[in-house]
Amino acid sequence: MKPLYRAKPLDGVWWITGASSGIGRGVALEAARRGFTVIATARRLEALQDLADEAAGLSGRIIPMACDIGDAAAILTLVTDIEASYGPISLAFLNAGTYRPVNAYPFDAHAFHEMFAVNVGGTINCLAAVMPVMCGREWGQVALNASVAGYIGLPRSAAYSGTKAALIAMAESLKFDTDRCGVTLQVVNPGFVETPLTAKNDHPMPFLMPLDEASKLICDGFETGGFEITFPWQLSRILKTLRLLPYALYFWLVGRATRA
Numbered sequence: 506m507k508p509l510y511r512a513k514p515l516d517g518v519w520w521i522t523g524a525s526s527g528i529g530r531g532v533a534l535e536a537a538r539r540g541f542t543v544i545a546t547a548r549r550l551e552a553l554q555d556l557a558d559e560a561a562g563l564s565g566r567i568i569p570m571a572c573d574i575g576d577a578a579a580i581l582t583l584v585t586d587i588e589a590s591y592g593p594i595s596l597a598f599l600n601a602g603t604y605r606p607v608n609a610y611p612f613d614a615h616a617f618h619e620m621f622a623v624n625v626g627g628t629i630n631c632l633a634a635v636m637p638v639m640c641g642r643e644w645g646q647v648a649l650n651a652s653v654a655g656y657i658g659l660p661r662s663a664a665y666s667g668t669k670a671a672l673i674a675m676a677e678s679l680k681f682d683t684d685r686c687g688v689t690l691q692v693v694n695p696g697f698v699e700t701p702l703t704a705k706n707d708h709p710m711p712f713l714m715p716l717d718e719a720s721k722l723i724c725d726g727f728e729t730g731g732f733e734i735t736f737p738w739q740l741s742r743i744l745k746t747l748r749l750l751p752y753a754l755y756f757w758l759v760g761r762a763t764r765a
């Protein structure tokens with residue numbers, strides 16, 4: 506088996522999806538601080554341009570490019586354009602995602618389809634573009650941004666937890682193949698991080714982490730971490746323990762803890 510690859514600033518560029526706000530934005534800035542060139546993508550080009558301006562003066566740089574991860578053909582073209590104009594993609598952080606709480610009744614099928622289309626379908630479109638390129642040249646690094654919400658079905662999170670469980674299972678399964686061709690595959694499972702996405706929450710968010718701290722931990726994990734990058738350790742450990750419980754105990758405990 507080939508030694509697993511870790512991206513270095515001179516190898517090529519990082520591609521970060523969902524970089525116009527939140528975690529993608531924070532990680533792009535942290536990567537630029539560490540000397541990497543980052544292709545930052547999302548639908549809102551103006552927000553990406555602001556991000557590029559904010560990175561001016563750092564040792565790396567940020568290049569904004571607009572795209573919708575739901576458009577498979579556009580993503581294929583984007584990856585070809587990035588490689589032709591800026592060099593090989595050494596690391597792809599497939600981070601773009603969306604969240605809305607849902608209930609069993611009323612059942613909002615549109616919200617389910619939207620979250621599966623962006624979080625899972627969009628990530629698949631990005632993988633379809635980047636995997637052949639990296640596996641073909643036998644090096645590269647890919648990280649999927651899932652969530653600790655993917656460990657287990659949490660209240661009001663049927664759609665979101667479903668999408669994130671799918672990403673974790675996809676990463677676990679693909680790793681058997683990527684390991685053989687020298688491509689490092691990682692999954693990022695954050696707990697609550699201060700971003701526009703969590704600002705919508707009206708429930709308590711235990712161990713809520715500042716964006717800067719989360720961004721540093723993710724970049725550290727890209728440099729030296731193992732398959733899973735997860736934080737804060739307290740929430741991650743609690744949820745991993747809950748998923749080991751018998752269902753009757755799990756539903757009783759989580760139902761009691763979240764009833765209010």
Ligand SMILES: NC(=O)c1ccc[n+]([C@@H]2O[C@H](COP(=O)([O-])OP(=O)(O)OC[C@H]3O[C@@H](n4cnc5c(N)ncnc54)[C@H](OP(=O)(O)O)[C@@H]3O)[C@@H](O)[C@H]2O)c1
Nearest residue numbers: 523525526527528547548549573574602652697698700702
């Ligand atoms: N914040 C947390 O506590 C937390 C915890 C665990 C996991 N996560 C995951 O982290 C990722 C980022 O979340 P965040 O908290 O940073 O949220 P955010 O601030 O709302 O950022 C979401 C990003 O995704 C982009 N995006 C959404 N739909 C897109 C599409 N169709 N095509 C391209 N880009 C799209 C948005 O950009 P445009 O609108 O400009 O396209 C935005 O840049 C998500 O996958 C989320 O599930 C977050």
